[in-house]
Amino acid sequence: MSTVDEVQRHVVRGLLRGEFAPGSWLRQDELATRIGVSRVPVREGLQRLAGLGLVRFEPNRGAVVPELTAADAIETYALRRGIEPRLLDQALPRLSIVDLAEAELALEPHEVAASPPDGAGRSSGDLEDGPVRGSPDVAADGPVSGLSPTEANWAFHRALYRAAGWQRGLAMVEILHAAVAPYVLLYTRKLGGAATSHAEHVELLAACRARDRERAQATLADHLDHAETALVDWLRRDHGD
Amino acid sequence: MSTVDEVQRHVVRGLLRGEFAPGSWLRQDELATRIGVSRVPVREGLQRLAGLGLVRFEPNRGAVVPELTAADAIETYALRRGIEPRLLDQALPRLSIVDLAEAELALEPHEVAASPPDGAGRSSGDLEDGPVRGSPDVAADGPVSGLSPTEANWAFHRALYRAAGWQRGLAMVEILHAAVAPYVLLYTRKLGGAATSHAEHVELLAACRARDRERAQATLADHLDHAETALVDWLRRDHGD
DNA sequence: GAGTGAATAATTGCATACGATTTGAGCCAT
DNA sequence: ATGGCTCAAATCGTATGCAATTATTCACTC
Structure with missing residues (x-):
């Protein structure tokens, strides 16, 4: 690499x-x-x-790192609604056992103590920590351990979409996920909105196992709606934008 | 810049x-x-x-420059179908006179003798531009003159989508346009498939002027279908992929 | 003490330089 | 001729250095 x-x-x-x-x-x-x-x-x-x-x-x-407005979030989820159902549709009949297993793996709780956002690099001079030392440097990406909620979320969706074989589309969706990730993390940790999301993931995975296209699509649609609502509400309320 | x-x-x-x-x-x-x-x-x-x-x-x-397979083209148009209707939907009620005029401008024939693809991006040494200073050619994107068909096509669609205010979505669609542009140019010049595309553009613009959402969406859908069919067919037939 | 402006430090953007890798030409053996 | 080997040219990837810009400190005024 x-x-x-x-x-x-x-x-x-x-x-x-x-x-x-x-x-x-x-x-x-x-x-x-x-x-x-x-x-x-x-x-x-x-x-x-x-x-x-x-x-x-x-x-x-x-x-x-760009800051997100509520309008940005709405756009992002609109794009996800435009792309992800098509990826899922394309992938559904092609899903392998490995894909499904990988998705299931990503369902387990992985919360990890991430380095708290230190307002990094903000000019305001409170970076008394001296030079950037001692970051554990994470390194290899082999074993799936210590994923943040957003990482796990993306890993789950990616596992279900990869079989579509749409490289560009997958990349686009990854971008959309990463774009909202910092905010999703914030409100997830504050509001603990992960419960319904997890349930929807379970339901989505079951529908995929059953190759039930309609149910999978409906679940995904609900999933996106709920995620959008949670994020947009949070941006408008707690973030003042 | x-x-x-x-x-x-x-x-x-x-x-x-x-x-x-x-x-x-x-x-x-x-x-x-x-x-x-x-x-x-x-x-x-x-x-x-x-x-x-x-x-x-x-x-x-x-x-x-990546080469496109028929499968890539299908993916690209699937993504366009996922995104562009939403952009249009969002933009339609917000279209200004300027947007519509710009779209109309892009409708005029603009074919220009483009440097023919010389095989391998080999240096065509007649572009020596002595001074190291920023070359003033190309200039801003003010006057619309000497656009290639694909440039004009993108200019037209962009004019209709810009009012949506979706920066990310617009950028994504531009990428999708640029990704297929080299091939669209090739088959357009060989097969002269620009006629129906132009007619669809005219129809789409009219629908936008009338704020007729349903007609605009239907036209766009047809437009995408036809463009995809033409490109994919050409890739499969004349290109052997 | 709060505001102001110059001096200093931190940081970026780009040019240059150089080892590393790939491409291609010539040469030899078969 | 054809295939393989060697060496030179082309090209890439990255480190280093420096001018330009931006941020911060600090003395100074009011």
Whole structure:
């Protein structure tokens, strides 16, 4: 895997785990030393993510994790409603035992103590921790252990969509998931909205096992509706946007 | 506009105009000298496009314009069917006179002699642009002149979708357009399939003017179906995939 | 003490440089 | 001629360095 790929993975993972708070700056030096490369491949990785819309480059200020408005969230879920049902439809008859097993695996609770979003990189000078030392560096992505809720959520959906064989569509949906992940994490931890989501996942998986297209589609539609409502409400209420 | 943005524009434009044939390599030195910068921002721009899926990086071999299979085309149009109707739906009640005028403008015939795909993205050395200063060609996107058919097509759709205010969705659709553009150009020029597409555009614009949602949606659906059929058929027949 | 402006530090964006990898040409043996 | 081997040219990927921009500190005024 190329260095740029590694950088991309590192940052996407960080986003899914809530390590990069919305509005925080992704310091190139910091990422470079953390990953162990120079700033050049770091910048290239960030540019990839910029292409995907997961970060935004501001002239002479670097890359920032975009903050989400309620309107953004509505758009994101509208796009998910446009894409995910088609992916599911395409994948459903092709789902292998492995896919289903992987989805089931992602259903187990995985909550992990993620590095709390420290308002990272925010100019306000309370980064008394000295240089960025001692991050456990996570490394290999082999065993499925210590997934954040959003990581597990994406792993579940991806397992069900992958069989569609739509690389581009899968990438697009991953982006949409990652785009809302920082916020989903926030409201999940505050409101504990994971219960209904989990139940819907179970139901969706059962429908997929039964190859019951109609039930699967209905469940997915409900799932998206509920997730959108929860996020948008939270953005409007607790976030003032 | 940052240098990376300029590179991105340059390459996307080249793709929409058919200047970079599918399968050809995007030589970093060549792009760098053509645009008048070093290879670093060129690479960053290409990485952005890689994030968008418009080019693919192969280790130690650089960036290549991906070739499309019939399956890829089917996926692309499925995604367009998932996204574009929603964009149109959202935009329809918000369309301004300017949007409609812009769409109408894009309807006029614009065929221009594009640099024919010269096989492998080999340097066509007649583009020497002495000064290292930012080349003033290409310029802003103000006047609509000399658009390739695919550029005009995208300009038309963009004009109708922009009012939705969905930045991410618009970007996604642009990617989908650019991804098939090289092939659409090829079969358009060979088979002259532009006639029905143009008629559908006219009809779609009229429906939008009348704020006739149902008619607009039906027209768009037909439009996508026809475009997909034409492309997929061509890929299967004349391209052997 | 709050506001202001210059000096300093931190950070970015890009050019250059160089080792590493791939491509291609020439040469030899078969 | 054809296939394989060697070496040179082309090209890539990344580290380093530097000018330019932005952020922060701090002395100074009111």
